[in-house]
Amino acid sequence: MKRVLVAADDITGADDIGLMYYNSGHPSVLYPFPSAQQACFGDCSKLVVDTDSRFVKPDEAYRRVYEVVRRFAGQADQFFSKQCSVFRGNIGAEFDAMLDATGEPFAPVVLGFPDNGRTTLDGIHYVYGVKLEESQFRNDPVNPMRESDLVKILSAQTKRPVCSVSWREYEKSDESLVRILQEKKKQGGYAIFDVRNNRDLERLAAVLENERVICGSSAIAYYLGMREPAEANTEGLETCRAGEKVLCLAGSLTPQTAAQIAFAEATGCPVLTLGTTELFDSARREKEMERLREAYREHRNSEMVVLRTCSEPEQIRRTKELAAERGISAPAAATAVSDALAGLAYALAQEDGVRNIIVCGGDTSASFCRRFQVGGMRVGPQIEPGVSVCTSLERSDLRFVLKSGSFGSETFLEKAKNKLLQGEHNHAV
Template sequence: MPLLGAIADDFTGATDLATMLVARGFRTVVAVGSEELADDGPAAREVRAADAVVVALKSRTAPADEAVEASLAALRALTDAGCRSFYFKYCSTFDSTPSGNIGPVADALLDALGESATVVVPAFPATGRTVYKARLFVHDELLEESPMRDHPLTPMRDSHVARLLAPQTRRPVRTIGLDTVRAGVEALREALTAPGFTDALTVVDATEDRDLRTISAATASMRLVTGAAGLALGLTGPHEGAARVPAASRAGDPGAVLAGSASAATRAQVAHATGLLPHRKLDLAALRADPAAAVADLVDFARACWHADPERPPLLYAVGSPDDLEHDTPEGAVPAADLVERALADVAVRLVGAGARRLLVAGGETSGAVVTALGARTLAIGAQLAPGVAWARTESGVGGSPDGVDLALKSGNFGGTDIFTSAWDELA
């Protein structure tokens, strides 16, 4: 029976949190959508043996009402599965807009649980995300001055988390500074239960892992917490050293890198990998003119690369430099981001059908599209590649693969520069 139920607003976030929970001693299963918990299929069976369940949604950039509906459905499914404490997981760069989706989802979850208050903790120091005086930093830059300023889907033009959140919620938004956190668990607990905080969303500062442990301990009685995966640092599961699953693939099995992200981190990873791996950049014009032919060309390229050198997985990517970004979508045309998602999802299905057993996918939206297209129902966490990134194994039968497929779902902003070339060593 699971102890903890988590709702993640994208697929990379789900595996990010699940990786952290496994490390903290929770036997963890990722369910791809809440409906996977409703029957007696693979997810339902695995849930019964799990300590924590993370429902992976594709709601980060959905319309706010759709995000709320999907999140409430996930909450109902997790409650029915036996969970009694809950975690709303969003990106450590607080990807959102003035209309949502973080505030509306937090409000809806609190209302459904009959609770009035929770914390907002996007800090994840291991990935360079810290909060000080309610301002979110990406390494040593304010969020608004980081590459997230020009994110194609959720441009972040303000680093003040409370100011970002206020237009999204019906509740008061409060802040608690680092001095209170550093005063210890009891001081923070008293601050969170003081007048004015018991019906609020409270942004709590954290710049180091020890701060997250303090916050987690101070909020242990809350039925709902919200934050990035870093907040799980303070949790302790019942199985110290919970085992990660072995790889589904074997050395020499075909694989590929599918990079749909336009983030600065992914562009640096692409630049590094193009000097070492066979590669092909997606052609937006070709995708618009004849998507089926463009996808077929990418698949043929990848298969030719496998034949030439199976030790070097091909890289298929959307953006190599800022010049590749489409700033003005032709009138009536499908936006570039949607084209890329669809194309790489189609490529993934065809590559798995052709024998691929390992895929590294960069970008939250791209990861969601790929996992959905493959029809995966569960993800089990394997070897960690970097803070927030791990290999995950699908159930058997996905895409016709008898043993499942190994997927590494990487947030666009996560991972070292060499992750596209070094990740494969962890599957050996």
């Protein structure tokens, strides 16, 4: 069985690609960034390590990826640089680190994820049919995306050659795709392949399956996994006890997460909002936390309670201002907010015995893993594309969902809650 080492730039992306391998019959184990040194393949052939490198400085992102890849250079058959499906972050530094660490001169890049609306046509990236630069990510609060040409985005971050391969070049036959790949490998650097639909991913996987390094988003991993014999998978969810509850942490400010919270609230789910402007003064912070603890106790008999950060534009602007006045950068302020939300959730979970958690947002998911001391996890059954149920390696009764903020349908939180509470065992693959 092919051993694959994945270096993922954030925790929700790590879960995302772990799920792709799981769905293709290959159980995977995932280690969040604070526990990267503990990572090992164990009894799994697919190992995913979160480098938490999307929003750090490029040289630090390079170092983290390089060290992880070098550590497993003699153990893995294939290396995968898992990146944000809209190319946010230190793309060039992380791709370069992987090539430098493996000694490979070339890597194909496949960013398309059609099931979540990400497609690439003639090198231009789209989100649900809208150019990336015109999509919701144009005004991302931490990493605004003002360019749709993937070659331009990557070329600005690497000195290696970058080119794109249009679907028109390889649509006629698989043989033409093989020929194009060989031509691009001679040039070295990176070749970004168009993806219109899942059929394109399937065809690309057939040609790329033996490449030592692959870069991009998670979707192609499913098709790569399908080209290997399935492994036995008997991991299941522990049966729920009566009276189980779910706690949802929502730090994401994306329209998708906002719609999911609104739907949950409309169905009767209590939603408690953390006032982020209160977090940068110790006295006001403690008062705000106590307010939310009391509010939670009033709803402790509810099947699910949502803890969210304030999404009002004026509150977001004021939060950034207060952080800046204290010399705190925008990424650091976002982490501080996520840490506060995770800390509150941990206190409430300890008090109320909650062991089922839904987390919305990459930064919030990272904070959750740190605060709940999740050293490693097994990726379990899918809820919706790109999002699974995970189980802590240290605590088999701690089950959680780590969702990218921009993933999921309007009814996602309801689906995730039901999946956590049904406690059914998975069938063997």
